[in-house]
Structures are given as C-alpha cells and as structure tokens.
Amino acid sequence: MSALLVVLGAAVGAPLRYLTDRAVQSRHDMVFPWGTFTVNMAGSALLGFLLALPADAWVTALVGTGFCGALTTYSTFAYETVRLAGSGARLAAALNIAGSLVGGLGAAWCGTVLAGAFTG
Incomplete structure (x- = not known):
C-alpha cells in the first residue's frame, strides 16, 4: 500500500515540478x-x-516521499550546477550550491517552526 501512495504522490509532484520550473524560469x-x-x-x-x-505513515508516504520527493530534484540541481560551471558561469554555479544547501535547510527549518505554531 505504501508503494502505491508514493506513486500517487509522485504522479502529482513530478508534473507540478516541471510546470513550476518552466513558469518560473520563463x-x-x-x-x-x-x-x-x-x-x-x-x-x-x-x-x-x-x-x-x-x-500517519500513509500521509508521510503520500506527501513526504511521493509528492515532495518528486517535486524536489537533486539530480537537476546537480546537472544545472555542472552546466553552469562548464559554461563559465562559475559564480552562478557556486551561488546555486550555497543557496540550495543553506536555503533548503533553512526552508525545512522554517517549515518545522510553522508546524510548531499550528500544533502549539
């Protein structure tokens, strides 16, 4: 059952990632x-x-592993960083690495703080 929930979450997260990426980048x-x-x-x-x-475990499988796993993309981050560095945009590559690491951890922390505000 968990595998099906992951697939269902990913079926929403992956297209949303693509559409959001294209909309923002444009x-x-x-x-x-x-x-x-x-x-x-x-x-x-x-x-x-x-x-x-x-x-519940089913929520974590559906939203955490499935949706968030497909929405976020480490492989594209890595590819784009290598592409930036290879094209001579080394500063942009370095900023992408630093911003993604610090920003991702900061965003996760902000999410936990926000959840804490809801659960009191």
Whole structure:
C-alpha cells in the first residue's frame, strides 16, 4: 500500500515540478536555474512542515516521499550546477550550491517552526 501512495504522490509532484520550473524560469532572463531552486525550496519547506506534525505513515508516504520527493530534484540541481560551471558561469554555479544547501535547510527549518505554531 505504501508503494502505491508514493506513486500517487509522485504522479502529482513530478508534473507540478516541471510546470513550476518552466513558469518560473520563463520569467527570468538569466542563466541561474530559478525554477529548480524554487521547487527545491518549496519542497524542503513542505517536507519540514509535514515531518514536524504528528502524521500517519500513509500521509508521510503520500506527501513526504511521493509528492515532495518528486517535486524536489537533486539530480537537476546537480546537472544545472555542472552546466553552469562548464559554461563559465562559475559564480552562478557556486551561488546555486550555497543557496540550495543553506536555503533548503533553512526552508525545512522554517517549515518545522510553522508546524510548531499550528500544533502549539
């Protein structure tokens, strides 16, 4: 049953990642991968929020592993960073690494703080 929940969550998260990435990136005329950065921050915040709540295992499988796992993308982050560095945009590559690491951890922390405010 858990595997099916993961698949269902991923079936929503993956297309949402693609559509969000394209929508965000189309608004920026820069080499920096803002679309991937955006979905990774949003997914990190949502996962931090979810894991700070008293949730059933099925919710964690559906939303945490399935939806957030498909919404966020480490492989695209890695590819885009290597592409930036290879094209000579080394500063953008370094900012992508630092911003994604610090931002992702910060977003997850903010999600847990927000969840704490709801659960009191």
